[in-house]
Amino acid sequence: MQSQIQSSSPTKSLLRTVLDAMLIPFLAILTAVVLGGIIIVLVRGNPFLAYAGLIQGSFGSARALSETSVWATPYIFAGLAVALAFKGGLFNIGAEGQLALGAVATALIGYALPEWLGIDIPAIIHLPLAIIVGMAAGAFWAGIVGFLKAYTGGHEVINTIMMNYIALNSISFLLNGPMKDRDPNNVIARTPLIAESARMPVIFDGLRIHWGFVLALLAAFLVWWMLSKSTLGFEIRTVGLNPDAAKYAGVNVKRIIILTMALSGMLAGLAGALEVTGLNYRHELGFSIGYGFDAIAIALLGKSHPLGVVLAAILFAAMRNGATRMQFLTQLPVDLISMLQALILLFVAADAIIRYIYRIRVQSERVVLTRGWGG
C-alpha cells in the first residue's frame, strides 16, 4: 500500500530521533522509580529520603562522582561488548569470563614480565603492552566461540556460558596457585601488585577516578563510528539483520561472525585490563562481581546503541554507588537497588507494558536484539 508508507528519519531532526529512542527506557525508569517508591512506603521507609540519598551518594560530591565513574567504566566497556555482538546478531553472554581473563592476562604482564626479562620496562612500553595483552586475551576467548558458531553452527549462547565456566574456574585456580601473591601475610586469592611502569597515572590525587573512564567514552564513540560509518560496520549489521542477504551481497559471513565475537571479547577484555592498570593494580578473585552479566542488561536498556550504553552504564553505576548512602540515610537494605534495576529492565524488555500505560503507539520497528535459538 503506497500511501501507507511512513516516512522516517530524514525529515526528523537528529535530536528528535534521539529523544524518540530514549522515550521507552526513560518511561521504564520512571515507572520503576514510582513502583520502587511504593514498595519503600510499604516497608515503612521514606521514598523521598531514599531517592535523595541515592542521588547524593552517586552525584552529590566530587568523591561521589568519582566513585560513580569508577563503577561506570567496566559497565560501559562490557555493555559495549554485548551491544556490538547484538548488532552482529550474536548474544555474548560471556563478557564476564572475557573480562576476568583480560584482567588476569594484564596483571600477569604487569607483575611478571619485568621479572622474566630481569629488567625494568619503561612505562611507555609496559603499560600499553599490558593493556593490549588483556584485550587480546578477551578477543581470543570470544573469538573461539565465534569460530565454533561460524564453522560448526554451535550456538554462541551455550558456548559463551561454557567458556565462562572454563575461564572463571581456571582463573580461580591460577589466583589460588601459580599466580597467587607470594607475600607471606597474604591469604587472599589475588595476584601480586603490578609494576609501577604498568600503572596508569592518577588523574586527581585522592580520587579513584581513572583514565579508564575517559577511554570508555572514547571507545563508545569509536564503536558508534565503526558501526555506522565504516564498511566493516555495514558488514556486521548486515550479517546481524539478514545473514542470507549478507552472503548474497558477497560478505564473508563466517569471517564477520568470528570478527564480531573477537571485537566484542576485546572490549570486555579491555574492561578487565583497565580495572587492573587504572584502579586495583592487581587482579583479585572478588574484583569481578558480575559486570559481564549486568552488561547484558545495560546493552538492553541502551538499546544496543553506544550512546544508550553509556547512559545506561552510568545509571547502573549511580545506583550501585548511591546505594550505600541510601542505606545510611534510611536503613533500607541495599538489595532494594537490585530490585529497582530488575524493575527497570522488566519494563524495558516488556515495553508493551510501558506503551500501554503511557498510550504510546508503535511507530518504529522494534529492535531485535538477537535471533532465536538455532537462528
Next chain:
Amino acid sequence: MAKDSKVVLEAKGITKKFPGVLANDNINFDLREGEIHALLGENGAGKSTLMNILYGLYHPESGEVIVDGNQMQLNSSRDAIHHGIGMVHQHFMLIPVFTVTENIMLGAETDHRAVPNEIPLVKLDRKEVAQKVSDLSHQYGLDVDPEAIVGDLPVGIQQRVEIVKALYRKANILILDEPTAVLTPQEAEDLFRIMHDLTAKGVSIIFITHKLKEVLAVADRITVMRAGRVVGTTTPKESNEQKLASMMVGREVILTVQKKPAEPAEEILRVEDLRVRDVRGLEAVRGVSFSVYAGEVLGIAGVQGNGQTELAEALTGLRHIESGHFTLAGNDLTNKAPRLVTETGLAHIPEDRQRHGLVLSYTITDNMVLCDYYRPPFGKRGVIQQKELDANARKLIKEYDVRTPSPFVAAGKLSGGNQQKVIVARELSRPVKLVIASQPTRGLDVGSIEYIHKEIVAMRDRGVAVLLVSAELDEILSLSDRIAVMYRGEIVDTVNVKETTREQLGLRMAGVHEPA
C-alpha cells in the same frame, strides 16, 4: 453457473480508512450462492482490507455486511466462522508439526463436557475428527490424508488442509486470498477443479487474485478494484485479459513484451556437466550443460523444484558445486566466493527477494549499495561515503520509478513490486556481463511486471547475457530467445522460442517425451 441464485453475502457502502489512506471507499460487493466471484486488483487496491472486513478482522467506518439476508455485526473471525464464512489466507495458519487432523480440530475441539463450567480437560477425540476429515475430503474430492504431518505435505496439499479446516467449521462461504501465488501450474489446475467441485455442492467462493488468466479460466463473475474503489463487475465472457488489465491499472497495459530479434554475440556463460545438491543433500542438478551468449535471453522453464533454484544458486556462488564447472566471460568461477562472481560481472535478481535480495530494516539507500558498499565511490579506505550513497539512491529511485516518499524509508515498508524494483535497480545499474533473474516477477502486480520485463529486454539489447529462471510459462515465452526445459535436475530440451508452443513446453516440463 448460478446466475440468478440468491445472494449469500453482501457488502454495502463499506468505507475503511487507515492513517493517510482510504483503503476501501464506499465498496459494494455481493456473492451469490454457488458462484466463484473473483476479486481482482493490484497490490494495495484494497482487496485484502475488504476481505478482512468480511471476515470480522477489521471494522469499517461505515457500511454494512449482510449474510443470508441478515445484517451482521462481525466483531471477530469467530463471528464470521459462526456465520459460515471461512478464509484461506495466503500464508497458511497451520502448525507444521501437527497432523492434518490435529490442525483441523485446533480451536474447534469436540467438547464432551457434560457440565459447561467443568475444567476444560477432556480427551481429544482424534478418531471422530479424523473420520469427519476423511469424509469431507472424499465428498469434495480433496484427497487429504488425516494422519499426515502437515510439515511433510507439499504446499498444494497444505492449502487443501486449510480448505477442509474451513469446511469442517461448516463454512458455506469461502474466501481464498491469492491461493495460487504459492502453487505450481499443476497444483493451481487441481485447485480450480476443487473450486468447481465445491461450488457444484453449494459452496460460494470469493477468489482474490491479481492473475488475469486464472480469473478468466475459473470465475463466474469478476469484480475489479483499484485504489480502494470498485472499478466494475464483469464476467469472463464479456471480458478479456487486455480489458481486465486496463481496469486494474487504470491505463492501457502492454501485456506482450515488445522486442527485436536477438543478436547473440560471444559466449558469456558456459556451464559444463554441473552437479549440485539441494538442502537435504539430494542431487538436484544432474549434469547440466549449456551456454548463454551476449545479447540473448535464455529461459529456464520448469515446474518448481526441478533443480532450477539450485542451479541459479550454484552459478551465483551461493551453493556448493559437487562436480562440473562454469565460466563467466572466460573465468572459471566454480565454487568461488559470491563476491568474486559478482565482481567478474554478474547481476543476480534472487528468487527470494526478502531473504536474499534485501535487508528489510535497512533504508532504500543502504539496500541500493548492498553489493557495492565496499568499493568506490561508496566505500573508500573502509569508510562509507554517505553523500555518494544518497546521490546513488536518489538517482536510481528516479530512474527505476521506485514509488516511495523518501530514500530513507525501510525497504520492508515498500510494496512487493517496489521492493523488487529496488533490487532490479541495484543489480541492473551496475556494469555487468550476465544477469541471472530468478522468478523476477513472482507475486508482483501487472504494472511492475510490465516494467521489469522491459528492463530485462533493455539489458539484452545492450549486449548483456540474460539467464531467466521462471515457473511462469508465459514469462518464459515472452522474454526468452531460447528456452531450456529442466525436468528432475536435467535439461531435457533446448529450443528456439519461435520453434515451440506453449503446449509443447508444458508437456516437456511434465517430463513427457514427444514421439520421435
